Each structure stands twice: as C-alpha cells, then as structure tokens.
Amino acid sequence: MSNLILPGIVIIVIIYGLYKKRDIYNDFTNGAKQSFNMIFEMFPSMLAMILGINLLLDSGFITKIFSIFSFKFLPVDIFPMAILRPISGSSTLAVLTNIFKVSGPDSLAGRIASIIQGSTDTTIYVLTLYFGTIGIKKIKYALTVGLISDLISIVTAIILVNIFFH
Amino acid sequence: MINKLWALFIIIGIITFIITGDYEGLNATILNSGQKTFDMVIKIFPVIALWLGIMEIATASGLLKKLSNLFYPILKHLFPEIPKDNKALGYISSNIITNMFGLGNAATPFGLKAMKELQKLNKKRNEATRSMITFLVINTSGVTIFPTTVISLRMMYESKNPSEIIPICILTTFISLMIAIMIDKIFARRYQHE
Numbered sequence: 137m138s139n140l141i142l143p144g145i146v147i148i149v150i151i152y153g154l155y156k157k158r159d160i161y162n163d164f165t166n167g168a169k170q171s172f173n174m175i176f177e178m179f180p181s182m183l184a185m186i187l188g189i190n191l192l193l194d195s196g197f198i199t200k201i202f203s204i205f206s207f208k209f210l211p212v213d214i215f216p217m218a219i220l221r222p223i224s225g226s227s228t229l230a231v232l233t234n235i236f237k238v239s240g241p242d243s244l245a246g247r248i249a250s251i252i253q254g255s256t257d258t259t260i261y262v263l264t265l266y267f268g269t270i271g272i273k274k275i276k277y278a279l280t281v282g283l284i285s286d287l288i289s290i291v292t293a294i295i296l297v298n299i300f301f302h
Numbered sequence: 303m304i305n306k307l308w309a310l311f312i313i314i315g316i317i318t319f320i321i322t323g324d325y326e327g328l329n330a331t332i333l334n335s336g337q338k339t340f341d342m343v344i345k346i347f348p349v350i351a352l353w354l355g356i357m358e359i360a361t362a363s364g365l366l367k368k369l370s371n372l373f374y375p376i377l378k379h380l381f382p383e384i385p386k387d388n389k390a391l392g393y394i395s396s397n398i399i400t401n402m403f404g405l406g407n408a409a410t411p412f413g414l415k416a417m418k419e420l421q422k423l424n425k426k427r428n429e430a431t432r433s434m435i436t437f438l439v440i441n442t443s444g445v446t447i448f449p450t451t452v453i454s455l456r457m458m459y460e461s462k463n464p465s466e467i468i469p470i471c472i473l474t475t476f477i478s479l480m481i482a483i484m485i486d487k488i489f490a491r492r493y494q495h496e
Binding site: 141142145146148149150152153155156158160163164165166167168170171174175178179182183184185186187188189190191192193194195196197200222229232233236237240241242246247250251253254255256257258259260262263265266267269270271272273274275276277278279280281282284285286288289292293296297300301 | 304307308311312314315316318319322324327328331332334335336338339340342343347350351352354355356357358359360361362363364365400403404405406408410411413414417418420421426427428429430434435438439441442443444446449451452455456458459460461462463464467470471473474475477478479481482485486489490493
C-alpha cells in the first residue's frame with residue numbers, strides 16, 4: 137500500500153496540471169532549478185551540526201554513561217536510543233537494529249524501541265536543516281519545546297508498552 | 303541555546319576522546335565531518351530537486367491551494383498568523399500528509415518550501431516566528447501513522463506480529479502531539495509578554 141503513495145501523488149499532480157492546461161514540463165524544470173540554491177544555503181549549518189554530533193557520538197560518551205542504568209520496566213538499551221533519537225537518525229536506527237538483534241523485536245526493549253522510532257523525529261537535525269536553510273539565527277524557544285516533546289513521546293511510549301504488552 | 307548545545311557536544315566529545323586515548327579517532331572525526339556533510343547534502347539534493355519540480359506543478363495548477371483549503375479549518379487554529387491565501391499553508395499540509403505515511407524523504411522539500419514562505423512573512427529576518435516554531439514542533443514530535451521503516455525492520459528480525467505496534471504508535475503520536483502543541487502555545491504566549 138505505502139509503495140503506491142509516492143507514484144499516486146505524482147500521477148495526481150500531473151493529471152491535474154494537464155487538466156488545467158498548464159505548461160507542466162516547464163513548471164517541473166523551474167521548480168527543480170530552485171534546489172541548487174537550497175543546497176548551498178543548507179550546507180554551512182549542516183556542517184556545523186554534523187561536526188558537533190559526530191564528535192559526541194564517535195567518542196562513545198553516550199554508551200559509556202548510560203550502560204550503568206537499568207530498571208525492570210525500562211531496559212538499559214532504551215537509554216542510548218532515547219538520547220540519540222533527537223540528535224541522529226542513522227545512529228538511532230543502528231541502536232534499534234542492535235536491540236532487535238540482541239533481544240528480539242517482540243521483547244519489552246524491542247517494542248519500546250519500535251514505538252520511539254515510529255512516533256518521534258530527529259529534532260536537532262530538522263531544526264538545523266530548516267532554520268539553517270532560511271537563515272534564522274535566533275531560534276527562541278524552538279529547541280526547548282522540541283526536546284520536551286521528544287521526552288513526552290519517549291515517556292508515553294514506555295508507559296503504553298508496559299500497560300498494553302507486559 | 304543552539305550555541306551552548308553545539309559547544310557542549312564538541313567539548314564533551316573531545317574530552318571523552320582524550321580520556322580514552324583515541325587521538326587518531328579524534329582527528330579522523332574532525333577531518334571527516336566535512337566529507338560526511340557533503341555526502342549527506344549530495345544524497346538529498348536529487349530528492350529535493352525532484353519534489354520541488356512536482357511541487358511547482360501542483361502550485362502553478364492550483365492543486366496546492368485546494369489542498370490547503372481542505373485543511374484550513376484545522377490549520378487556522380494552529381497558525382493564526384498565516385493569512386488564509388498564503389502558499390505556506392499548502393506546503394505545510396503536503397509536509398504533514400507525507401510525514402503521516404512515514405515518507406520523510408518526500409516531506410523534507412515540502413517543509414523547506416513552507417519555511418521559505420514563512421520567512422517571507424517574517425519582519426525580523428534572522429529571528430524565528432511563532433508559526434515557524436509551531437510547524438517545527440509538529441514536525442519533530444512526529445505525525446506518523448504508518449511507520450514504514452520500523453515495520454520492515456521488525457519483519458526482517460522475525461517478529462511474530464510486525465504490525466502489532468501500529469495502534470500504540472498512533473496513540474503515542476497523538477498524545478505527544480497534543481501535549482507538544484499545548485506546550486508550544488504556552489511558550490509562545492510567555493515569549494510575547496517578555
């Protein structure tokens with residue numbers, strides 16, 4: 137089903153454009169042209185963030201700190217997952233895969249991790265990308281609210297999995 | 303805040319590297335980040351170009367306008383500062399719809415376009431507006447209904463029921479989204495008074 141969504145969007149847009157007698161080929165190339173500028177505008181802020189994120193992740197700080205915690209209703213593997221989730225999409229996916237490999241997708245850790253992955257997004261990445269591209273320097277309370285909402289998602293995921301599955 | 307967070311990441315990272323004695327790794331990480339950023343940007347470049355093309359057809363033909371009219375009753379409460387006929391509403395709707403189905407790749411260009419339109423409404427060029435932050439919060443707290451990647455991973459690792467997480471996922475998303483929007487409103491009000 138989900139494989140048909142993208143082609144579906146494309147065909148609806150094209151048919152509607154034809155129906156409205158638009159110069160659709162020209163519209164497409166004009167739109168695609170704008171991507172060059174966007175790429176140039178996003179590069180500096182992405183570079184800054186990736187430098188910071190990679191230093192933090194590659195140093196192994198997060199896994200070292202959180203290997204000391206463990207509770208009955210909250211498996212230890214969830215901590216690095218929860219900390220990494222707002223920072224880096226690819227490393228969260230690596231942690232998720234590792235949890236599946238070690239404890240299995242139907243374990244308590246596996247289920248909590250699945251729901252964290254499915255119901256939150258990479259806050260810091262999205263923030264850097266969007267604000268960096270349009271040149272916003274003062275982000276006000278954006279990061280605070282973004283991180284609080286990640287925390288709420290994670291806590292909700294832990295509570296709901298414990299209620300419904302275990 | 304972003305200054306402090308950035309500094310914190312770098313300082314903690316470098317100190318941990320030095321304590322563990324991995325100087326080679328430290329140097330490699332610093333030097334590689336340029337290449338990694340370049341690879342990342344180059345990887346999303348064609349996706350952005352493709353969707354900006356499709357999006358331009360939808361904008362020019364008025365399809366985007368129809369979509370934003372459809373969602374306007376909900377969006378006007380979330381984004382009271384955006385005028386009714388603004389293009390941003392159409393881009394925001396498209397971004398949320400693609401995100402719902404877990405299609406992050408397609409959602410990003412729509413989100414970038416929405417931000418560009420919001421920036422046109424902005425009076426202080428380098429300061430985030432209330433609408434921008436609300437849009438980011440909705441985006442980052444996630445609106446996914448069908449988490450495609452997780453379900454295919456669960457299948458790969460032989461879960462007995464890969465899709466059993468969907469109802470809880472939707473419930474989690476819904477609860478956290480509602481709370482996030484409430485917190486955003488509280489912060490926005492507090493910031494106005496200062």
